[in-house]
Amino acid sequence: MLTARVGGYEVRASKALKGKDFVYRCKDPNCPSPEMILVSGEREKRRPHFRHKSNCGCKFGVGETDWHREWKSHFDRVEVDMGVDPATNEHNYADAVVRDKAINKDVVIEFQHSPIALKEQE
Numbered sequence: 333m334l335t336a337r338v339g340g341y342e343v344r345a346s347k348a349l350k351g352k353d354f355v356y357r358c359k360d361p362n363c364p365s366p367e368m369i370l371v372s373g374e375r376e377k378r379r380p381h382f383r384h385k386s387n388c389g390c391k392f393g394v395g396e397t398d399w400h401r402e403w404k405s406h407f408d409r410v411e412v413d414m415g416v417d418p419a420t421n422e423h424n425y426a427d428a429v430v431r432d433k434a435i436n437k438d439v440v441i442e443f444q445h446s447p448i449a450l451k452e453q454e
Contacts, residue, residue: 410424427441
């Protein structure tokens with residue numbers, strides 16, 4: 333994940349946060365174990381990001397690859413809360429949201445690097 337909560341604020345992962353004494357929390361309000369840690373991106377291509385302290389079963393950010401984080405890193409508004417999907421009862425987060433000035437509306441962008449069923453797309 334590129335973002336987490338600190339107190340009532342959302343923060344974006346960055347090397348500047350390394351060494352800070354913050355308590356990072358998962359953005360999913362239903363997360364069973366919301367405490368996060370900052371991975372500062374030691375490897376050359378790895379972006380700083382947050383991950384759960386323990387494998388708690390929270391689906392937010394699970395299995396997110398460096399490829400996925402790299403694409404999201406190019407956008408200002410990432411991991412945007414889209415609410416609960418009434419069909420699946422799952423809390424959804426858009427990878428990125430951009431403003432289309434031509435139509436004056438937000439456009440949701442999802443980055444998908446693996447096959448996804450048509451039903452899930454819909």
